[in-house]
Amino acid sequence: MSSKRSTFLISALVFGFAFLYVPILLVMIYSFNEGKLVTVWAGFSTKWYVSLFSNDGMIDAAWNSLRIGVMSATLALALGTPAGLVMSRFGRFKGRTLFSGMIAAPLVMPEVITGLSLLLLFVTLEQMIGWPAGRGLSTITIAHTTFCAAYVAVVVQSRLSGMDTSVEEAAMDLGAKPAKIFFVITLPMILPALLAGWLLSFTLSLDDLVIASFVAGPGSTTLPMKVFSSVRLGVSPEINALATLIILAVSVMIVIASLMILRSERMRSRASAGADAQH
Amino acid sequence: MLVSEAVLERVHEDVHKTQPWNNPDAVPYIRFENVTKKFGDFYAVDDVSLDIYRHELFALLGGSGCGKTTLLRMLAGFEEPTSGKIYIDGVDMAGVPAYERPTNMMFQSYALFPHMSVEQNVAFGLVQDGVSRSEIKELVAEMLGLVQMSKFAKRKPHQLSGGQRQRVALARSLIKRPKVLLLDEPLGALDKKLREQTQFELVNIQEKVGTTFVMVTHDQEEAMTMASRIAVMNEGVINQTGTPFELYEYPNSRYTANFLGQVNLIEGVLVDDDEKYAVIKSDEAGCEIYIDHAVQGHEGMTFWVALRPERLRITKEAPKETKYNCVSGKVEEIGYLGGISTYHVRLESGKRIKVTEPNSTRQIEPRYTWEDTVWVSWEAGAASVLNK
Numbered sequence: 001m002s003s004k005r006s007t008f009l010i011s012a013l014v015f016g017f018a019f020l021y022v023p024i025l026l027v028m029i030y031s032f033n034e035g036k037l038v039t040v041w042a043g044f045s046t047k048w049y050v051s052l053f054s055n056d057g058m059i060d061a062a063w064n065s066l067r068i069g070v071m072s073a074t075l076a077l078a079l080g081t082p083a084g085l086v087m088s089r090f091g092r093f094k095g096r097t098l099f100s101g102m103i104a105a106p107l108v109m110p111e112v113i114t115g116l117s118l119l120l121l122f123v124t125l126e127q128m129i130g131w132p133a134g135r136g137l138s139t140i141t142i143a144h145t146t147f148c149a150a151y152v153a154v155v156v157q158s159r160l161s162g163m164d165t166s167v168e169e170a171a172m173d174l175g176a177k178p179a180k181i182f183f184v185i186t187l188p189m190i191l192p193a194l195l196a197g198w199l200l201s202f203t204l205s206l207d208d209l210v211i212a213s214f215v216a217g218p219g220s221t222t223l224p225m226k227v228f229s230s231v232r233l234g235v236s237p238e239i240n241a242l243a244t245l246i247i248l249a250v251s252v253m254i255v256i257a258s259l260m261i262l263r264s265e266r267m268r269s270r271a272s273a274g275a276d277a278q279h
Numbered sequence: 280m281l282v283s284e285a286v287l288e289r290v291h292e293d294v295h296k297t298q299p300w301n302n303p304d305a306v307p308y309i310r311f312e313n314v315t316k317k318f319g320d321f322y323a324v325d326d327v328s329l330d331i332y333r334h335e336l337f338a339l340l341g342g343s344g345c346g347k348t349t350l351l352r353m354l355a356g357f358e359e360p361t362s363g364k365i366y367i368d369g370v371d372m373a374g375v376p377a378y379e380r381p382t383n384m385m386f387q388s389y390a391l392f393p394h395m396s397v398e399q400n401v402a403f404g405l406v407q408d409g410v411s412r413s414e415i416k417e418l419v420a421e422m423l424g425l426v427q428m429s430k431f432a433k434r435k436p437h438q439l440s441g442g443q444r445q446r447v448a449l450a451r452s453l454i455k456r457p458k459v460l461l462l463d464e465p466l467g468a469l470d471k472k473l474r475e476q477t478q479f480e481l482v483n484i485q486e487k488v489g490t491t492f493v494m495v496t497h498d499q500e501e502a503m504t505m506a507s508r509i510a511v512m513n514e515g516v517i518n519q520t521g522t523p524f525e526l527y528e529y530p531n532s533r534y535t536a537n538f539l540g541q542v543n544l545i546e547g548v549l550v551d552d553d554e555k556y557a558v559i560k561s562d563e564a565g566c567e568i569y570i571d572h573a574v575q576g577h578e579g580m581t582f583w584v585a586l587r588p589e590r591l592r593i594t595k596e597a598p599k600e601t602k603y604n605c606v607s608g609k610v611e612e613i614g615y616l617g618g619i620s621t622y623h624v625r626l627e628s629g630k631r632i633k634v635t636e637p638n639s640t641r642q643i644e645p646r647y648t649w650e651d652t653v654w655v656s657w658e659a660g661a662a663s664v665l666n667k
Contacts, residue, residue, distance in 0.1 A: 169357055170390035172377045174455065175407035188394045 061226035072144035080152025115214030135217035148201035192264035314363035341512035
């Protein structure tokens with residue numbers, strides 16, 4: 001009975017993972033294909049990687065994406081952290097549910113709608129106050145900041161809600177004023193969560209195609225946009241090489257981010273377990 | 280024999296020094312004046328007035344939700360009273376934020392800063408005050424010496440045991456030499472053995488530094504061991520304030536009698552009240568209880584007689600005098616605790632009386648066994664009479 005069930009479970013596991021990862025694996029394998037045809041194996045070669053790095057359009061787009069990612073992740077951190085702080089430390093205030101709902105809304109909003117509404121906002125702003133003049137890197141950065149800030153706020157809030165408020169009270173009791181408490185006590189304690197939030201935001205910004213397409217202007221093509229447009233002209237093995245690199249970069253960052261979240265969780269549970277174990 | 284006036288005077292002075300609460304001229308160091316704290320419609324603290332004197336180790340004792348922690352947090356400045364006034368050393372604390380009060384607090388969870396070393400934790404208060412670096416170093420070393428944690432100065436809190444964390448928390452809260460040290464269940468997170476040892480250490484440290492301690496605890500044993508005086512709290516109100524001796528021997532209510540130690544409460548009606556004695560007739564006990572002092576009340580009033588289990592005698596034969604203070608019943612439960620044995624005796628009325636006896640000699644067989652008929656008796660001076 002038990003061996004029967006385990007066979008079933010194992011095959012379910014294998015099929016599940018195969019469904020998720022075989023396509024990705026195929027892309028990785030075919031990025032080392034010698035031939036020009038994407039679907040026919042013609043021997044091992046790294047020539048598509050070489051050609052990728054000599055493709056100026058691709059490199060420019062990658063550079064754009066990197067800059068937008070760093071900028072919007074940093075801005076998202078600056079905006080999302082106070083929002084998370086307010087949600088977990090302000091106690092009950094009127095419209096709290098509305099506020100937290102509105103912060104979480106960008107997480108579930110269809111990207112097309114976010115993109116379109118931001119485009120309308122930028123155009124209106126340009127007509128009214130002349131800024132932002134045209135669309136480009138800065139508009140994409142602002143757009144990415146809006147939905148990344150929501151992720152940061154959620155990560156920071158969950159970290160703070162699990163934190164013992166008496167640590168902050170102890171700092172106040174010992175003579176530290178509220179602003180100082182935030183920078184000297186609260187901030188260092190939530191640092192792992194902040195780094196995780198930054199990495200998550202950076203990855204989300206790097207991935208985004210839809211919103212960027214809406215608010216991009218001439219000369220601000222991001223990597224996903226470039227890939228999408230070149231795929232429409234026909235899939236070249238070069239794209240496979242690029243996809244392999246992106247997958248690697250993104251997985252490394254996701255792994256680091258989740259390790260950081262895990263570490264801060266563990267430190268928190270160890271700190272409280274130490275006190276509880278004595279009961 | 281005549282005692283000279285001078286000697287009497289000195290004795291009086293001594294009492295006033297060690298027991299300022301018995302000195303009508305003593306000025307309280309901490310004063311709660313009709314303090315009330317409401318959370319929504321709930322009265323956490325209800326019209327509490329309380330004086331605490333300098334150098335006291337004062338304990339607020341009560342079950343969870345009795346308002347003791349709220350009272351402490353109002354002293355620290357984490358909560359503002361809904362109404363009433365709080366004075367520390369004569370200064371009104373209204374509107375003074377926690378970071379400017381002359382109090383420091385030791386938290387139940389210790390609330391150490393997890394990202395700082397032991398040394399940095401202890402130094403934190405001095406750093407906020409802008410004390411020079413060399414002075415901080417000196418004071419931190421001295422304080423860590425006092426709590427015997429010098430060896431662990433470079434460690435992080437998560438590398439310490441519960442007892443070590445407790446010491447660091449104490450050092451951190453004492454280093455600014457606060458006028459008042461507030462302790463929220465200071466030993467609550469330690470195991471029993473360590474707790475007993477730490478109780479005396481805390482008292483020693485308090486005597487050494489001379490700071491006024493105000494402690495919150497739910498553990499009556501801890502309060503009795505450590506405190507100079509105790510306030511027993513229940514539902515936001517102080518039930519009784521006094522020294523451990525006063526509270527144990529002269530409780531003013533069934534609540535206090537029950538909370539401190541163990542007690543048998545016997546309900547009865549006053550039948551005879553004289554200047555020198557009183558008699559209470561109890562149907563519950565099935566006997567008349569003779570009290571060796573007058574009871575403030577009129578005949579026919581209901582009273583409760585509080586009898587401590589260790590003040591009761593248990594015998595197989597009926598005592599010589601069985602008119603008063605004597606009941607008989609069957610042994611229902613026996614608890615052997617090593618040092619003492621406890622017996623639950625069931626009276627005819629169904630009432631159970633608890634008696635404890637010291638095991639001063641080694642006895643292979645218990646003196647009494649289940650279903651034995653025994654007599655329980657007590658001295659006239661053993662009982663306290665309660666009217667609420």
